[in-house]
Amino acid sequence: MRKLLVLTVLVSATLGFALGNSSVPTGVATLTELDRLPLLRRGVWFHSTSSQDVTGGNNDGFTAAFSDQYLEDGRYVLLDTLGPACVQLFRSARFNPFTNTMSFDGDVTIETEKDGQPNKEVLPFNDLYTGARPPFLAPLVRSEKQDHGSAWNFVPICSEGRIKISTDKPGPFLFYDIFYDTFAPGIAVEPFTPGMNVTPAVERWKAVGQPLDRRAATAASRTLDLGAHATETVWSSPHAGTVTAIRLKLRTMTHRALRHVRIKAYWDGETQPSVDSPIGPFFGTGYWPVPDPPGEKSRYGYVP
Numbered sequence: 001m002r003k004l005l006v007l008t009v010l011v012s013a014t015l016g017f018a019l020g021n022s023s024v025p026t027g028v029a030t031l032t033e034l035d036r037l038p039l040l041r042r043g044v045w046f047h048s049t050s051s052q053d054v055t056g057g058n059n060d061g062f063t064a065a066f067s068d069q070y071l072e073d074g075r076y077v078l079l080d081t082l083g084p085a086c087v088q089l090f091r092s093a094r095f096n097p098f099t100n101t102m103s104f105d106g107d108v109t110i111e112t113e114k115d116g117q118p119n120k121e122v123l124p125f126n127d128l129y130t131g132a133r134p135p136f137l138a139p140l141v142r143s144e145k146q147d148h149g150s151a152w153n154f155v156p157i158c159s160e161g162r163i164k165i166s167t168d169k170p171g172p173f174l175f176y177d178i179f180y181d182t183f184a185p186g187i188a189v190e191p192f193t194p195g196m197n198v199t200p201a202v203e204r205w206k207a208v209g210q211p212l213d214r215r216a217a218t219a220a221s222r223t224l225d226l227g228a229h230a231t232e233t234v235w236s237s238p239h240a241g242t243v244t245a246i247r248l249k250l251r252t253m254t255h256r257a258l259r260h261v262r263i264k265a266y267w268d269g270e271t272q273p274s275v276d277s278p279i280g281p282f283f284g285t286g287y288w289p290v291p292d293p294p295g296e297k298s299r300y301g302y303v304p
């Protein structure tokens with residue numbers, strides 16, 4: 001079996017931020033510094049909470065009987081956690097497919113803390129997802145009707161202390177999931193405010209298919225006729241730098257190629273590769289030969 005591959009490697013000739021700072025991003029930085037997300041997270045714990053039928057049945061959101069954590073002063077609390085903490089994803093489903101209607105439309109109250117002082121933001125539940133109310137802007141958010149029944153909001157909601165999210169309505173149709181991180185004391189987070197600047201995140205998410213590292217880079221391309229069990233060197237350099245992008249185009253896209261053609265990367269005189277992966281997982285497509293993104297002519301990987 002022979003495979004024809006066209007690979008393009010973009011290389012920045014100077015050392016970059018990816019080598020200069022190993023801190024784990026928090027808040028809005030989690031939406032822009034995507035290349036640093038795999039870093040080991042010391043003092044960070046991931047949690048989730050959701051609508052859940054605690055009886056073991058399937059009534060986690062249809063009647064909203066289990067669509068809150070507890071009831072307080074007539075309000076239905078969806079999340080209550082100590083800080084410092086950041087909500088990373090707020091997902092909900094309020095669209096009733098049986099009646100073709102949006103069956104839940106209460107408010108949502110977001111309570112956070114900064115410098116020991118409580119802050120409260122009250123807004124219509126729907127404003128979390130329409131993309132019209134800052135800082136909850138598209139493409140960081142998407143509504144149920146836009147996303148086939150499931151709405152999501154990736155705008156970080158952070159607090160130096162407690163985070164409490166509640167609504168005034170009990171349902172009747174509300175499924176939800178909240179994913180959030182808590183941090184060890186001393187880890188700095190920027191508390192949520194309605195005026196927080198999410199422009200860098202909006203621009204990054206709109207730039208699908210663009211390298212994370214925007215520095216000027218030199219491109220090197222090569223076409224390979226790769227034989228069975230063969231290994232070919234695609235590119236090498238004796239100089240320090242950062243590979244900012246790798247593009248790959250297969251002559252024939254098959255699940256066998258995605259699974260059995262591997263990409264390996266070595267640096268600093270290594271005898272064992274620091275990167276060793278089938279090309280399917282490396283480029284984020286798995287082993288199913290899905291089409292390339294619209295207007296894109298190749299698999300692309302942009303983690304420096």
